[in-house]
Amino acid sequence: MTIERTADLLISQAVRLNASDIHIIPRRQDYLIKLRIHGELANHGNLPPIAGERLISHLKFMASMDIGEKRKPQSGSWQTHISNTSVALRISTLPSTLYKESLVIRIFPQKHSLFLEKMSLFPNSIIKLISLMSHSHGMLIFTGPTGSGKTSTIYSLAEHCASELNRNIITLEDPVERQSDQFLQMQVNEKAGISYQTGLKAVLRHDPDMIFVGEIRDAETAEIAVRAAMTGHLVLTSMHTRNAEGAVYRLLEFGIKPLEIEQTLISVIAQRLVSLLCPFCGAKCSKYCASSDRIKRAAVFEMLEGERLETIIQGAGKSVVEHAQSLKRLIRKGIALGYISHEEYSRWIIQKHEEAASERSKLFSNQNQ
Known part of the structure; x- marks a missing residue:
């Protein structure tokens, strides 16, 4: 599966589950993915180190952030369509140990407000x-x-x-x-x-x-x-x-x-x-x-x-x-x-x-x- 497909699948699953945030957290052996659903964090899966780094680089590129900069916090945003629904994504990175980065995506569905x-x-x-x-x-x-x-x-x-x-x-x-x-x-x-x-x-x-x-x-x-x-x-x-x-x-x-x-x-x-x-x-x-x-x-x-x-x-x-x-x-x-x-x-x-x-x-x- 390509890294673009992995990113699209992760975001679409988060939107379908009504998640407000996606957390990609670096660990020694892998990257842990968590979703915040109705205010509670839940484990969603993990990725091998290379796939996790490539996913973060792809998300930073989509948000017009500096891919080569891993020592400073960065923020960016972009808008996409998931299941014919417009979704705004706000990206935030935080440097971690060993030049690895933690990344959080805040999801803003562009749908009509609640009744x-x-x-x-x-x-x-x-x-x-x-x-x-x-x-x-x-x-x-x-x-x-x-x-x-x-x-x-x-x-x-x-x-x-x-x-x-x-x-x-x-x-x-x-x-x-x-x-x-x-x-x-x-x-x-x-x-x-x-x-x-x-x-x-x-x-x-x-x-x-x-x-x-x-x-x-x-x-x-x-x-x-x-x-x-x-x-x-x-x-x-x-x-x-x-x-x-x-x-x-x-x-x-x-x-x-x-x-x-x-x-x-x-x-x-x-x-x-x-x-x-x-x-x-x-x-x-x-x-x-x-x-x-x-x-x-x-x-x-x-x-x-x-x-x-x-x-x-x-x-x-x-x-x-x-x-x-x-x-x-x-x-x-x-x-x-x-x-x-x-x-x-x-x-x-x-x-x-x-x-x-x-x-x-x-x-x-x-x-x-």
């Missing part, structure tokens, strides 16, 4: 999200760890606004994860001088009704996003914070004044993906399960808005009593209704502690600097 009513474990959450889209200006922040479905949620909401509310929508992303014909998409390109800051300034001059900013990463982006929300635009964006309250504290760290946050921030939506119990397999659903068409994961949303949001803005740094719609209580409700397993709750608790430890580590590092 809104099928995304959430609790339908009432989607009704609230859609109602937030009726605002003509302000800012909505989606928070959660990588892979929690923030971008998919924002895409689905943006397509709803474009088709149902006839809004002019412009996105600024790094990278553009899913192509859509319903709104204008702009990609961050640092080499061409298009950063989040310069791109957002240009977007504001293009008469948008709604702006989707991929992520607020620094003080300048936060300031421009807030300014856009204050000048008659609805801004949808994301942040990497542990919970909904953390987004407010992060804006304050970026130098945004409490009054500006109070005037612009409509809601903070913390999102997590939870695995649903399979009627055939139970808590651990096999990737070869006969119910493969069934939705195996759903989103749980915690929405910080109204009086509770105002209380946090005005008394930033003070603890707030856990409310009925917190992530912890919603996941417990899912367990009580039989949608979620107890193992999923334990996994979520562990992840929450790891995120808290990571934030404390970053804070300690910044203080030392």
Whole structure:
């Protein structure tokens, strides 16, 4: 089998199994291939050393990367068609020992976004999200760890606004994860001088009704996003914070004044993906399960808005009593209704502690600097 055929077969199998990532990991005797399916890594096979090296070189070539450079991390992307479906692939390499490389492929199927009513474990959450889209200006922040479905949620909401509310929508992303014909998409390109800051300034001059900013990463982006929300635009964006309250504290760290946050921030939506119990397999659903068409994961949303949001803005740094719609209580409700397993709750608790430890580590590092 040619190396081109091997690469096409691997990617097509990953797409068919709804994998989000392909890992090609070098070992002493071979290369291990793993797929991340519904948030869980699973072994998919292995390749001999020569075949593994040739596969990585072929994938780097397809992504317009330097094949000869194995000592530095690289990234690239390309788009292909699998079973008449357009798929965007983002490639990342990392140097390992003995001049071998590890390679990861992030898969972005360019299909239509999920139906809104099928995304959430609790339908009432989607009704609230859609109602937030009726605002003509302000800012909505989606928070959660990588892979929690923030971008998919924002895409689905943006397509709803474009088709149902006839809004002019412009996105600024790094990278553009899913192509859509319903709104204008702009990609961050640092080499061409298009950063989040310069791109957002240009977007504001293009008469948008709604702006989707991929992520607020620094003080300048936060300031421009807030300014856009204050000048008659609805801004949808994301942040990497542990919970909904953390987004407010992060804006304050970026130098945004409490009054500006109070005037612009409509809601903070913390999102997590939870695995649903399979009627055939139970808590651990096999990737070869006969119910493969069934939705195996759903989103749980915690929405910080109204009086509770105002209380946090005005008394930033003070603890707030856990409310009925917190992530912890919603996941417990899912367990009580039989949608979620107890193992999923334990996994979520562990992840929450790891995120808290990571934030404390970053804070300690910044203080030392």
